[in-house]
Amino acid sequence: MFTRLNLRFPQRFPQRLPRITGAGVIMLLTAAALLLLVGLPLLYVLLQAIFPGWSRGELSGAFGLFVPLLSDPELLELLGNTLRLGIAVVMVCALLAIPLGALRALTRVPGGGVWDLIFLIPFMIPPYIAALSWMLTLQPRGYAEQLSGVSASAFLFSFSGIVFVMVLNVFPVVYFAVSRTMMSVGGRYAAAARVSGASAWRAFWRITLPLSTPGIAASLLLVFALTIEEFGTPATLGAQSGYKVLVTGIHERFADWPIDIPGAAVLSLLLVMLAMAAFYLQHWLVTRRSFVSQTGKPAAVERIELGHWRWPVLGFFSLVALAAVAVPIFAVLATAFTGTLSGGITWNNLSLRHFEALFANRGGALQALSTSLGLATAAALLTGVLGALVGYLVVRASIRGKGLLDLLSLLPNTMPGIVVAVGLILAWNQSWWPIQIYNTGAMLLLAYACLLLPYPVRYASAAFRQMGESLEEAARVCGAGFFTTFRRILLPSLAPSLIVSMLLVFAIASRELVASLMVAPAGMRTVSTFVFGQFEQGSPGVGMAMSAVAIFTTTALLVALTVFSRKRLPIAG
């Protein structure tokens, strides 16, 4: 294998894995971990959909549910609504975030890396809190009306309103993918184009943008998957406008007595199929040609000076930040710092009582915070390591069934959190497991790792696709083993994408709600279940106070991390 010299089309002649080496063992373990983490719960959901009595241990009535459910005319509407929403959010996200990311990567935007931090914040605002914030802001007598006399409830409680709020929630996925990818491809190739006489625009359209396709497509796929599985926003805003999607249908079956787990499982399978279709579209886009653009040490990008364009660009960034970050945070703080909702924003109504309630540790608020942060950190590390390995496996190794692994690593992104949670419960709450992890904090970790694994995998595999195999070959020729190559060559070039994806995992895991509600062991609370509980029991003030504390803590942690390791973390630019 050292003698293979034809390295120009590495994608078409993937290297065979050595038989029994460190690499082989690692890859085997990776595949096993993936199957255990993702395959097992999915298998149980599938079995539940096929055998309605599965959770009771009965095998009767197989496939009995498919026909009545699938012939329900309401289903067509749910399916149509889901698709429409997913496509709309993807398109608006692309229009908004690709220019943002490209500007950030290729030009000197005033503020630079600060924008990266700001655009990470929407991720730390739980979607249902964001939706609630917009509701509190834009509904009649909402904060906007109290402060400026404007209300826009007709817009908010409509399809456009739902798309608007969801885009603001998920656009950072695309922004980060685009800016990271363009930073790594934009430098040398665009420079070569410029040297050959292309204008800056031409270099962008003909070189940088096309070469960034894998990263962009992967991130848009994530957005699509995130949108069709998101529950908070459609449930909060859609209920008032009568816009129902598959996920709300699934939740109805879970939350309404009598509970219909088999029906929910069937609907979930539909959702998964939708996502699979999207996955194959993306797969087709990125694999029909080679995007190898990194064949050496990443070079620093020569950024374009914006000149007079500085101000409109700054205005664009600020506007997005205002809508995605400032407004929701303001609504959260306004609700947290006012004594009563009916009192509105007045000086008399200013009160610290919700924070006092919080810090008096009512309902274990602080413990919930530390639980969430700990779990989110663990989930980020676990998915980061596994994601890098899976990404490598999927792109580089030529083993049978790697397509299946690729698919498996994406599927959780399309499964509603509640379905993954039920799959996990069905799979792990069995008395025959030698170690009982059900009803322990490990279940939460498994749930987060399963749900969020797609992020590192997507980012890592996109990075591997852009990385020439010649780098590894060179390392091996020099006598490096798999571990050394991985650590010294692959990881450093992978690090920018991988770290961003791990930060995303951290941010999302620290506020994940739906699965947490289901699998949190009795006696353990996370930030999100705490907040949700407060809303359910009619204490929106305390709920928002907790959200504020959580959003600021996670943000502060990330800022500290960035400052602390400025040279290593690309996020500081």
Add this chain to the structure above:
Amino acid sequence: MFTLKPLALGVCLFALPGLASANALTVYSAGPGALIENLADDFTQETGIEVNVFQSTTGQVMARLESEQSNPLADVVISASWDSAKSLHEEGLLHEYRSPNAETVPDFLKTDHYVAQGVSALALVWNRNSDVPQPADWSDLTETAYKDQVTMPDPAQSGAAFELITGLLTAMGEETTWQLMEDLADNGMIVPGPNARALNPVLQGAKSVVFGAVDYISLGQQAEGEAIEVVFPESGTVIAPRPMMILASTSMPDEAEQFMDFVLSEQGQARVAERFLMPSRTDIKALRPTIEELTLIEVDSEAMNAQREAIINHFREATGI
């Protein structure tokens, strides 16, 4: 990244609490988190038995029980829907027990397998700062004064709201009830989801009245200074008892029975009263109107539940949601 790993790992180890104690009693409870936490703490103090609480909505609690069926973990379950207890009992999943402390609990709030922890009622909740007059009865809300000002919890998602529909069906008959729902929908009533979602717009003033809110939440908010009024309609309302039960699969039946006794003790019932619920024991003082003081509609819930799906569908048709 590597320098950060040990640090991060340390955080995890520090923050991940230990495994749940094996000898603790596990309680799944819907409804007020503060209530079940106080009850659990008091109980631990008195008996030394640890309690692990899972608190959520009735739907979540039931979904969890359902998915854990092959290996149930809960010992005691408290739900906010009487029917859920009935149906668990019909499946043979409940442990038979009558607490000696349940003597002063009225007969319709206790059976051999489950007993009410407390009782709530359904009410109109009106925002005092709103421009609309205070309503006195359900049907007032069809007037033009309340155009686009009314919210209602979804009976499909809120057991209590479903009880209300069955109550209205009993008191007013089918035709009048569905006509009322149609008129409300024509008057711009929205049905945004379970209880809290119907209430929040009214708190801020985006809407003015909740049709069929669970009373204790609103009474609590009123006590905390929200400008709302809880109105029990003249023509009558329905109650929603909160059943408490022990699962037959429990490995700690004695401790579970002790817990039930404790919730029904004077101390436990005082905790229930604190949350503006009606204590199920008639000899404990409530902080709010009680069953005797309210005009109640008597519902044949068995007959009503048999046609639950038809009622929900009819509701959807009438309101167009």
